[in-house]
Amino acid sequence: MAKMEDREVRSHPLLRRRRTELSHGFSSSQMEAMAAFCEALIPPLPLVKEDPLHQSILAFYEASASQAPIPDEVAALLVDRANPKAVFLVKLVLRLLSFRIGTLLLCGYLCFDWRWPFVLKFSEISLEKREQILKDWSVAHQRYTVLLRMVFMIIKMFCCFKFFSRIDGESKNIAWEAMGYRVDTRKRLNDTRKERPLERGLIEAGKEDDSTLLQSLSMKGLAVTEDQKHGSTYTIKCDVVIVGSGCGGGVAAAILAKSGLKVDSSQQLMGRLCCWLELL
Known part of the structure; x- marks a missing residue:
């Protein structure tokens, strides 16, 4: 039953x-x-x-x-x-x-x-x-x-x-x-779904303003400083920068992050900033 x-x-x-x-x-x-x-x-x-x-x-x-x-x-x-x-x-x-x-x-x-x-x-x-x-x-x-x-x-x-x-x-x-086709009728446990490792470091830049973006980056463990010479420009200190978070950039960022490096993977066209940090 x-x-x-x-x-x-x-x-x-x-x-x-x-x-x-x-x-x-x-x-x-x-x-x-x-x-x-x-x-x-x-x-x-x-x-x-x-x-x-x-x-x-x-x-x-x-x-x-x-x-x-x-x-x-x-x-x-x-x-x-x-x-x-x-x-x-x-x-x-x-x-x-x-x-x-x-x-x-x-x-x-x-x-x-x-x-x-x-x-x-x-x-x-x-x-x-x-x-x-x-x-x-x-x-x-x-x-x-x-x-x-x-x-x-x-x-x-x-x-x-x-x-x-x-x-x-x-x-x-x-x-x-x-x-002979059988539909998988097993119940999906949506409430107990495990969080994917890369989700912890995802920042939607399009939903952030200047102040909240700086705070979000700091909460992800990145050292962010404001560049006084260039106005509202921030410097992000990390070990690796990967441009693009598609199937190639995402895999590379995940592997490097699992090795303990601080990885910044940015995708400008989608308005998305992905920071995958120390996943282990």
Whole structure:
């Protein structure tokens, strides 16, 4: 019982965020083509085994990217994150696919049917033929068909991202368990998190004025004196000065500070002054 109480489901804040109203500017006919496009990318899988399957695997086989609200979420994410020119291109192609003549121009003979009206819209084409159309687009390299390849890659990227990352109210994804992915549900002990060694010497220079900065530097163990010749200029006495506190400067400063040296690592562009002192 105690172990169960120590476990909780926590997801990333971006995954927990919910948007009740999706605004993307796509028309209903464009969204119909988008849903058919997404279904061809991630279709429901046929059950070929007679043996009973686990419920999670069965649900994954029956799932499809055309299920609401995935197409709308793909469109909303596309508008939010993609280049405006890419959004315009996707909207144009989906608009053409919503008409029979446009589908004929972009898909060729695969949109023909023996029954009236003989030419089908993209959403009316069978799943197998839609998959073949997207396969042809994915390898297109001619001067004009390369735009269709771009549309295929854009929608595929956003569709796969949404399908495999979206979660329900219980922070679960329908595909995770079927793929063998297990979410780490161990409780995060935020209140007992150990302080990182470099945090002890961090000074946000942008939040300090002349008087408080001098006091903060002195509290970190640095000998600071005011230069009378140059006005409000301070001299910091230390063993090593490292300009930049990125992945290279930060590691170097930490190693030198652990050896007992007084290290001053300054990052002027970020308004940050890092003083890492005698970490041992």
